[in-house]
Amino acid sequence: MSSVERQLEDLKAEITDEVPDDISISDVRYEGPELVVYTRHPKKFAQDGDLIRRLASKLRKRITVRPDPDVLSRPSEARAEIEEVIPEEAGVTDLDFHADTGEVVIEAAKPGMVIGRHGSTLREITKRVGWTPEVVRTPPIESSTVSNVRNFLKQEREERRDILERIGRQIHRRQMADEQWVRITTLGCCREVGRAAFVLSTADTRILIDCGDKPGAEGEVPYLQVPEALGAGASNLDAVVLTHAHLDHSALIPLLFKYGYDGPIYCTEPTRDLMGLLTLDYLDVAAKEGRAPPYESEMVREAIKHCIPIEYGDVTDIAPDVKLTFHNAGHILGSAVSHFHIGDGLYNVAFSGDIHYDDTRLFNGAVNEFPRVETLVMESTYGGRNDYQTDQEDAERQLVNVINEAHEKGGKVLIPAFAVGRSQEIMLVLEEAMRKGKIPEMPVHLDGMIWEATAIHTTYPEYLRDDLRDRIFHDDENPFLADYFNHIDGGEEERQEVADGEQAIVLSTSGMVTGGPIMSWLRHVGSDPDSTMVFVGYQAQGTLGRRIQNGWDEIPINDRNGGGRSNTMTMKMDVKTVDGFSGHADRQGLMNFVRTMNPRPEKVLCVHGDEKSTQDLSSALYHEFNMRTFAPKNLETFRFK
Amino acid sequence: MSSVERQLEDLKAEITDEVPDDISISDVRYEGPELVVYTRHPKKFAQDGDLIRRLASKLRKRITVRPDPDVLSRPSEARAEIEEVIPEEAGVTDLDFHADTGEVVIEAAKPGMVIGRHGSTLREITKRVGWTPEVVRTPPIESSTVSNVRNFLKQEREERRDILERIGRQIHRRQMADEQWVRITTLGCCREVGRAAFVLSTADTRILIDCGDKPGAEGEVPYLQVPEALGAGASNLDAVVLTHAHLDHSALIPLLFKYGYDGPIYCTEPTRDLMGLLTLDYLDVAAKEGRAPPYESEMVREAIKHCIPIEYGDVTDIAPDVKLTFHNAGHILGSAVSHFHIGDGLYNVAFSGDIHYDDTRLFNGAVNEFPRVETLVMESTYGGRNDYQTDQEDAERQLVNVINEAHEKGGKVLIPAFAVGRSQEIMLVLEEAMRKGKIPEMPVHLDGMIWEATAIHTTYPEYLRDDLRDRIFHDDENPFLADYFNHIDGGEEERQEVADGEQAIVLSTSGMVTGGPIMSWLRHVGSDPDSTMVFVGYQAQGTLGRRIQNGWDEIPINDRNGGGRSNTMTMKMDVKTVDGFSGHADRQGLMNFVRTMNPRPEKVLCVHGDEKSTQDLSSALYHEFNMRTFAPKNLETFRFK
């Protein structure tokens, strides 16, 4: 009997001991980080509202109770009973029965009403039908990404169970090493922005944190081939943690599966979906640009299949000696400051991922309170001495002014924007400004992946800023459903119509004018001197966006039929830039994050910034807070304990 | 055809091209770092004294020419001819013919006379008999270690050829990585003395430098299990480099072979033999103390079989992108500062190993001139702020005084000493003092491994200080052969005789009075108030030596028959300490090593010293020379390029 088998036997005995005699426990298994308890008496289990909580706290495990398949009522009967229990206002849109696990997935517009006060409605469901309800939100805006991911996971349910069981056994294996230490190896993202990848290792466990690409620097991938990472074989890694879905953190996650990795990806649920969206687009772009993609779309599916979603604040065992907790990072939807508790009080490390310290319209500011933390690995994008940005209020005022000016000229307003995050921020600003009469009401056309990304945002309102979340919960106040917004889904024809039509604002990808529908919009309105182009995000060196910002007016434009012939368009639009809508904390925000951090860490590694930014920030933190700070290079290893 | 095959084909063509038409090249092979050229015309090859040198410099390889086995004269005939060519004064003691390689190993008391001026005698031999002569020195004092190692290697000759061929192909494989970087990972010996082990790695190559134990801290072995070392499999390592034979650097080298390592150990020839002696003794001691040895003596033989001896100053390819050069370190016989040239001028790292900066009687001071060196990894044993030691002259004067005083009292002088290094140093001091009449002439008895270690020293005089080497070359001046010295080889009986006899000096192991024959000497003379115990080396905390130094006089002593009964002996000897005979540079020596180093490195990693010593030295070097200095912890990785 393996040590895990023995452990499970012991747990089963303990649980049997703890529950009333009339509840029989038929099986106890690991599924990922959770302990799943099968019972022939799910209804009785559900009657005692506190039993699961008591068990969880006694065993110090996350516990899920499932009915033994033998005792489930027939789905057709169960469906009728469930529909009776759930109030109509909950807006159930789908019921999906999984006989293998005894779960019924309930998709509803208002999950809270399916759950009931303190889970009372859920317990009522189980009491009546035996099935264990699992609730997901009906996306208020239909998202093909979300429904594709959900359908895919439904279809792969069996394999996924096997994966989760294997991972569960891995997590709960016995600790072998008799020594204890904690190390971080930098595989990318040091003294540079891009290709984020770190290995957090102990004597027992190796965890990869992020695995991104480096935008604009093809071939500069993380140093995955060193022995600390995959050089010792993919099985050398126990887990992968993804802080957020931006490609500089996620692009090469699917590649791990091509290299034989077969373990879990821990991330939030929105990060999983956005990673799916962005990595598939990444492959698309590579194909369009004639580059060999580093992996096939099949690997994206593998990655999604291996995702274990974790919510903010949930303490999760991800290895025998490592507990992971995610906290809101304020950067993009689902972005997480990742806190690792190692050993039994041995050490604590927090990886900031990308953060925004102050509240924005979309998100609460990054969390910086932890039970304990000795070392912080911190982004430094705007860590340079002079990297102060316009604050959000000023930025919004400027945007309002720019749009009013543009409107007076009578033309269109063209805003290149990243699909994820900044587009939604701008949408919220525009919606409010129109609603409050600060700018004229006019259509806002959303092109590229913006609509889809917005749909994903509205699927996960619990990840948005609290007041925004409350508004989305009430359909009539959901700002993303405002009438101003139009999804460009009619292709070139619709664009032509818009271009020929009334005054309007167009938000379109790509954010740095390096491809995508923005190129088409340039063809339509670029030579119109009455129209205005407004940059709201950073334009990297070498991009067309940066060139336009710098005043270039001879724009190479492919023929609209994509025939490959390339013409030159003379840019006649007004060009404006509004700073201050970054998803990253500026120098002040980074300093404040550390200043108010509780507890304050002993050491900070400044990463995810160019050489100057990381060194400036490292030195400033050292001088201001007298902590040990570093600006690591790639391929270094730091020992903490 | 593999890339190595193709390379060898090309080399064969190039060599054929280069040599006169009447010399045929029958084969070209790698043997370890050397290129071996087989020819049917070895005599003609030998006639042109400059041909090999020209080839070596053209191909940038170390070249050995061997006769095609078909053209060798019969050993019986060859023997007569060789004896004719070599002058009688050379003192040939053995001729050994190896038909497989066409080599004849000539053991002679005076190898120089076998070699002849610029190798003329060797060439003459080849011209006459076809065989390639290889010369080894007849040990002036017979060493069982040296003869065991030589006999063992003779017997394993065939397997060794296979090993060398495999290693040769490994060294000359094509470089695969398209990136270049240089890293050092610390596996031990950081902020501590003991368990020296470092990994030097590039994108193509991983080299382990040293693999020692930590004296007095059982179980604290180097962190070999991490992926950077053996965690990724033993084949992850391309080569092992051993700086010197002390157990804190060598003890676990044989363990590597138990773990599946099968590659080369680069070290000097004396280091190989001393490692054999010391690791076998290490196993012995473990057995005597009832500890499970970490490996069997079979593994020591494996290690010796995989040794590739390198002489000081020889630049040797040890990987596609790494050249190794050893330089005298002045610490013990064969100890080497190890210089690594990486890539084509990419980077240079020197590992000091253990060093003595000033000349001693035994050794020239450590070499600190290199073509280039950017990073120095430096020992810091006496790196602490106040770690200044008595200089050698003062130390010798003190020793002379102590012995004269002791002599006047009429008793014996008992000197506990380490077998390797310090014993020979003391022998040289005593020999000169007696010869010059500074102390009375009296017998100096050598007990434990001291005699054997001395024999190994006299086998390799080219590794000793230049004037000492010259004296050893002339038997009548070899100080180690002085009449004063007596090897205790008659066990307890002889010790009893000595104890009962005239005044004498006894040098005996162990150096810290933790076991070995010194315990027996304590029984014999410990309670004699007319006798004197003189400490000439560091006595570690917790050793009996340290306790005696501190004035303890109740000494636990096992019964002389080893019956296990333990008695207490009342120590009545005088106890004296003479400082200044350390094998390590003191604080001043370490600073001077860097001050006069040419070129001065940009970075220094201070290792092999306790926390205070490494940090003090690191800080002093930084302040005095404005270089980047570090006191690493174990398990860290530094990136240099």
Ligand SMILES: [Zn+2]
């Ligand atoms: Zn980001």
Ligand SMILES: [Zn+2]
């Ligand atoms: Zn980022």
Ligand SMILES: [Zn+2]
């Ligand atoms: Zn032989």
Ligand SMILES: [Zn+2]
């Ligand atoms: Zn040493």
Ligand SMILES: [Zn+2]
């Ligand atoms: Zn040492």
